[in-house]
Amino acid sequence: MAVYSLPDLPYDYGALEPHIAGQIMELHHSKHHQTYVAGTNTALEQLEEARATNKLDTVNQLQKNLAFNLAGHVNHTVFWNNMSPEGGDRPDGELGTAVDEFFGSFDGFRAHYTAAALGIQGSGWSILAWESIGQRLVIEQLYDHQGNLAAGTVPLLMLDMWEHAFYLQYKNVKPDYVAAFWNIVNWPDVAARFEAARTKTSGLITP
Numbered sequence: 009m010a011v012y013s014l015p016d017l018p019y020d021y022g023a024l025e026p027h028i029a030g031q032i033m034e035l036h037h038s039k040h041h042q043t044y045v046a047g048t049n050t051a052l053e054q055l056e057e058a059r060a061t062n063k064l065d066t067v068n069q070l071q072k073n074l075a076f077n078l079a080g081h082v083n084h085t086v087f088w089n090n091m092s093p094e095g096g097d098r099p100d101g102e103l104g105t106a107v108d109e110f111f112g113s114f115d116g117f118r119a120h121y122t123a124a125a126l127g128i129q130g131s132g133w134s135i136l137a138w139e140s141i142g143q144r145l146v147i148e149q150l151y152d153h154q155g156n157l158a159a160g161t162v163p164l165l166m167l168d169m170w171e172h173a174f175y176l177q178y179k180n181v182k183p184d185y186v187a188a189f190w191n192i193v194n195w196p197d198v199a200a201r202f203e204a205a206r207t208k209t210s211g212l213i214t215p
Contacts, residue, residue, distance in 0.1 A: 011049045012078075014042050015085055023093040027188040029177045040172050041084045044153075047077030079154035083133060086201075087166045092194035103199040110145040117147075118190065121167075124149050125186050128169045132156075136165040136198070138205035162205040165198045 017037055022030030051074035058066050098114045099107055111117035117136075124147050125134035133150040139161050148157055150166075167189055174185040 011052075012045050012081060014038075014045050015088070017088050019093055024091060024192050027192050028091075028174075032172075032174065032176050035176075036168075036173060037084075037088070040170075041081065044077045044080030044084065047073060048081055051077060075154045076152065079152075083150070083153055083163075083166055083168070086163055087133075087168050089197050090165055090167075090194055091189075091192045092197070093192065095192040095194045096190065097195065099195045099199060101199060103195070103202045106145055106202070121147055121165075122183075122186050125167050125169050126182055131170040133169060134167045135161075135163050137161040137163050138202060140205070143206075162201070164201045164205065165193065 014037075017033070020030075021033040021037070024030075024033060051070055055067065055070050055074065058064055058070065098104065104114070107114055107117045111120060121134055121136060128134065128149055128151070131152055133153075135148045135150055135157075137146050137148055137157075138144075139146045141160070145164075146161065148161065150157055167186065169182070174182070178185040178188075
């Protein structure tokens with residue numbers, strides 16, 4: 009059976025400082041993300057065993073474990089690439105035009121995305137996504153790693169609002185964390201996902 013593995017970051021742990029501390033990045037990537045990878049592989053192994061032994065009374069819980077951990081792995085894989093030491097500013101080209109079309113302006117989009125992030129109750133993610141039926145950009149709030157999303161939307165820009173993503177540096181001052189995030193957004197990566205989502209696939213875009 010193929011197994012999932014922890015992807016390397018496209019930059020050093022300290023590369024996003026001062027916006028995100030290297031200590032946070034190291035813990036977040038090497039511990040938290042690794043836990044989701046391991047949890048995914050374990051759930052898949054246990055599901056295979058349940059099928060092989062016909063002990064399917066465990067499937068309901070194992071499917072929940074798989075959904076949580078695999079979503080955590082997917083979300084973080086997108087998140088790492090959504091950030092760059094050379095990030096910030098605002099999108100241009102077709103993505104910039106689409107942001108203006110669907111949100112009125114970049115400032116309007118940024119305010120909406122920020123409000124979605126800060127409005128999450130508990131743990132979750134703020135997401136800019138492409139919705140293929142309506143052929144439009146939408147902002148979504150993802151709860152935990154896998155709840156509250158429309159099926160088939162493609163994440164383009166993801167912001168982790170779990171406390172482990174910011175608490176060591178920003179404590180409970182979430183607005184400062186979200187404000188710092190805008191300085192490291194990797195707009196070329198977001199634009200590449202936007203292009204692929206519109207023209208190549210209706211599925212998830214990962215590196």
